[in-house]
């Protein structure tokens with residue numbers, strides 16, 4: 001029903017997130033005016049597939065083109081910067097070339113299990129522990 005759909009949209013967001021790994025470290029990004037690192041990626045626009053969303057957001061935020069994407073898993077939590085529930089669809093992504101902070105991204109960091117920077121909850125509590133357990137990033 002339309003009213004229900006509108007109410008759901010007001011409370012729920014869906015984001016596609018890129019898991020980009022280089023030399024056993026994971027890429028996280030920090031947006032201007034924030035102090036928590038999040039995954040590269042962004043909200044899915046109406047009519048867009050998850051891959052199209054990833055392509056658009058990865059090019060916009062870190063200036064590179066995607067060469068390959070493989071679905072990992074989806075996670076649900078309260079969004080780091082919005083009073084809404086966020087569902088994050090996480091994908092392993094390979095890119096052409098070197099990532100750099102672009103447009104609203106102020107800083108990028110390559111992190112491992114030891115890096116002490118504030119990281120938003122889904123990546124911190126769900127994604128990074130699984131990457132560590134699979135030995136995809138360094139302890």
Ligand SMILES: Nc1nc2c([nH]c(=O)n2[C@H]2C[C@H](O)[C@@H](COP(=O)(O)OP(=O)(O)OP(=O)(O)O)O2)c(=O)[nH]1
Pocket residue numbers: 013015038039041042043044077078079080081082086088119120121122123124
């Ligand atoms: N709890 C939690 N929230 C997260 C994580 N990663 C992440 O981006 N978020 C939140 C931050 C924002 O509140 C929301 C949307 O992410 P975003 O700000 O990258 O999306 P976007 O680029 O489309 O946003 P916008 O600037 O276009 O509005 O998701 C995470 O790992 N855990």
